[in-house]
Amino acid sequence: MFGMVGSGAALMVAAALAAVAATWLWAALAHLVWRPYAVARAFARQGVRGPAYRLYFGNTRESKAMLRAATSGHTLDRSSHDIIPRVMPQHRAWTSLYGKVYLWWFGSTPALCVGSYDMVKRILSDKVELYPKPSPPPALLALMGMGLVFTQGDDWVRHRRIVSPAFAMDKLKMMTGAMAACAGEVIREWESRAAANGGEVMVEVGKQFAELTADVISHTAFGSSYRQGKEVFLAQRELQLIAFASFATTRLPGAQYAPTKSNLRRWRLERKVRDTLVAIIDERMRMAAAKEEAYGHDLLGLMLEANACGEDGKSAMSMDEIIDECETFFFAGHDTTSHLLTWAMFLLGTHPEWQHRLRAEVLRECGTGGAITGDALNKLKLVMMVIYETLRLYGAVTRILRTTTADVDLCGVKVPKGTLLLIPIAMLHRDDEIWGADAGEFNPLRFRNDVGRAAAHPSALLAFAAGPRSCIGQDFAMMEAQATLALILRRFAFEVAPEYVHAPTDIVTLQPLQGLPIVLKVLDP
Numbered sequence: 001m002f003g004m005v006g007s008g009a010a011l012m013v014a015a016a017l018a019a020v021a022a023t024w025l026w027a028a029l030a031h032l033v034w035r036p037y038a039v040a041r042a043f044a045r046q047g048v049r050g051p052a053y054r055l056y057f058g059n060t061r062e063s064k065a066m067l068r069a070a071t072s073g074h075t076l077d078r079s080s081h082d083i084i085p086r087v088m089p090q091h092r093a094w095t096s097l098y099g100k101v102y103l104w105w106f107g108s109t110p111a112l113c114v115g116s117y118d119m120v121k122r123i124l125s126d127k128v129e130l131y132p133k134p135s136p137p138p139a140l141l142a143l144m145g146m147g148l149v150f151t152q153g154d155d156w157v158r159h160r161r162i163v164s165p166a167f168a169m170d171k172l173k174m175m176t177g178a179m180a181a182c183a184g185e186v187i188r189e190w191e192s193r194a195a196a197n198g199g200e201v202m203v204e205v206g207k208q209f210a211e212l213t214a215d216v217i218s219h220t221a222f223g224s225s226y227r228q229g230k231e232v233f234l235a236q237r238e239l240q241l242i243a244f245a246s247f248a249t250t251r252l253p254g255a256q257y258a259p260t261k262s263n264l265r266r267w268r269l270e271r272k273v274r275d276t277l278v279a280i281i282d283e284r285m286r287m288a289a290a291k292e293e294a295y296g297h298d299l300l301g302l303m304l305e306a307n308a309c310g311e312d313g314k315s316a317m318s319m320d321e322i323i324d325e326c327e328t329f330f331f332a333g334h335d336t337t338s339h340l341l342t343w344a345m346f347l348l349g350t351h352p353e354w355q356h357r358l359r360a361e362v363l364r365e366c367g368t369g370g371a372i373t374g375d376a377l378n379k380l381k382l383v384m385m386v387i388y389e390t391l392r393l394y395g396a397v398t399r400i401l402r403t404t405t406a407d408v409d410l411c412g413v414k415v416p417k418g419t420l421l422l423i424p425i426a427m428l429h430r431d432d433e434i435w436g437a438d439a440g441e442f443n444p445l446r447f448r449n450d451v452g453r454a455a456a457h458p459s460a461l462l463a464f465a466a467g468p469r470s471c472i473g474q475d476f477a478m479m480e481a482q483a484t485l486a487l488i489l490r491r492f493a494f495e496v497a498p499e500y501v502h503a504p505t506d507i508v509t510l511q512p513l514q515g516l517p518i519v520l521k522v523l524d525p
Ligand code: HEM
Pocket: 133, 148, 149, 150, 160, 328, 329, 330, 332, 333, 334, 336, 337, 340, 395, 396, 397, 400, 401, 462, 463, 464, 465, 468, 469, 470, 471, 472, 473, 474, 476, 477
């Protein structure tokens, strides 16, 4: 009897293992053989030379050698803004198909790298359903939730409609005070450290800005619950490192469900983020119900308000969806802006002449002390130009991905259904045909006639992407960066510390690998 049960169980286990193995094999075949073959065949029909395997598995000995050469040098000279060999080392081994369209490997997935502005414009401005984003890797999903960045189709339309009012300019202007107050606290701390050290202090600003921007989003998104918001920040920071580690390794399909040490840690952190956000939202709903008044003027309150107004059952977001959105704007809202500030300090620290010009503008428009208003920020034209140039050279998002849901004609190139498209923002931002012969240099003056007229293409600056799925938080980020830089320039002169190693690295977002030590000198009052 027991023998029969035992052999039955063994049979079931064997059948389950066989099913898993068959699924893996099927996925691997589709992924590595059938898809590349189908896409390469479609390109071959357009007269692209070379056999399909060579096109898709273009990793010939020659290109491997180029790849090794491209990745061998690690640090850059601090005056060099050519970050491409570091963040997209494959670029020298790409096989060019049509001018600026390349075959590329995204991990183990073949992709088309679209380096032509005309094609990029078509992709980003066409119907979003035609070029959806590919499914996010689980680690990134754990970091940001299924919020606006990853939702698709009707869900995306519904989410965007509910979240948008929170980012309207008049609402954002009311948040300038909170942004400046958070930055003011950091600056006071730097001042007191400098006072104890003869008026000078060295600060690792990357770390400081990570905390500052987390503070700003905690205050502006969660108002009085900002302390709990900070806990979300700490958990998300660790999740980001786990996400990065998982990109760097090749994983078997389904590996994300195995109870490995890293997965167990990831699940614990995900639970922590969710539980904290549920507590914040529950509290807000309870308070609003008890006082029978609005949900509040922070991002969460404005989103809950818009959600309640449109409540016809179908169009409202569920509790889970609201949590996803909170996770999204919490991560998207602080990490990117923190790196923007860090790179702006790097560029100003290595270009003292620009630092002087900006300081003169800030002192003229905002005075030597007191609060900085939204109206004063509007007058900081030079500060704005430097921020745009920072976004061009060191934008936090170096590339974005789309897929094709039908065969499409992209400016004469027929791209088959199901092709992964990679838009290499960092490369496009250095295209000298569009930006001019000085594309590789720091020259904020190119933005003097507004952002749309800085280059030969009106939407050449892609740091916030473009079209209907462009960044919802760009005004928020610009305002925060302007206010923080203005406050720093007013109180300190600064330079990049000699210890700094120029190693821009893409850990989900572009950041200096070993941080950015800056020497700050307090200015005479
Ligand atoms: C310097 C700062 C920022 C940069 C460089 C940046 C960049 C981007 C880029 C490139 C995209 C498009 C991604 C894609 O198409 O795959 C995007 C989307 C998005 N960003 Fe930002 N972002 C910044 C700040 C912010 C802030 C402050 C928030 C919110 C508080 C935010 C929230 C979002 C959201 C929700 C989306 C998805 C929009 C949609 O698909 O409808 N971002 N961002």
